[in-house]
Amino acid sequence: MTSSPIRTAVFPVAGLGTRFLPATKASPKEMLVVVDKPLIQYAVEEAHASGIENFIFVTSQGKTAIEDHFDVNHALEQVLEQRGKTSELAILRESQLAPGRSAFVRQQVPLGLGHAVWCARHLIGNQPFALILADDLVLADKPCLAQMMEAYQEVGGNVVAVMDVAAEHVNRYGILDIAQDNGPYVKAKGVVEKPSPGEAPSRTAIVGRYILQPEIFKILDQQQKGKGGEIQLTDSFPKLIAQAPFHGMRFIGQRFDCGLKEGWLEANLAFAYARPHLREHLLKSIEKYCK
């Protein structure tokens, strides 16, 4: 199956982040740092390494730090240049997005993930696109989205990253109703948002990586409210499935739910451990403080 390449990614960053108060009182939750980089930069780097060229952020009030983070900081660059700090300068420049390749659109009212994605419809146009939720941080040799791009080349249509979760956790995720399971790929015949364990059609859960066809916008136009009174992205999937294949892809890697303190803590450990120059210090610190 040949599929048109995915060059645009959407990053919904309008959420309040109340679980991380007071850290998120005056700073966006997507700017929470894991080791030395904000969550949103991990998401953008994953997208970039997967072939994405255009970056659309769906923001809200109080999120300007994200826009500034990906901009050029002339004053800081000048100081670093004057002081000959070349490696710091390189790090700084890695966080810049290429001119004209980023766009910011506001979700004016917090009406849910489906509504946030719909707010980007005119910037995306009639092309398939990737969607990354920065809260879901994935540690992987090959970026999770790059794995999905390969899957997309094979199966086309819509592709979501999935993992199998414990029965008592199905109520945290969009859960696939499976038509066909061949290991790495799962063909879906339906999806249910955050079902109770008794209602869940499987234990195969969507994590925050999606490749979606633009037909989703016609469905989201209807602005139908679902679970929690929000316009859920997941609720548009059954109609999408009726039009094109919809596959879950079991990615290879470790996913951390950085929307929760526990997941964010684990991510810090795993990402620090993955850095050779921090590993020894990390292990010594655990020995020292975690008895």
Ligand code: G1P
């Ligand atoms: C969202 C989606 C859900 C998905 C999850 C992945 O939920 O609505 O379908 O499984 O992200 O993290 P949220 O975590 O924003 O409540």
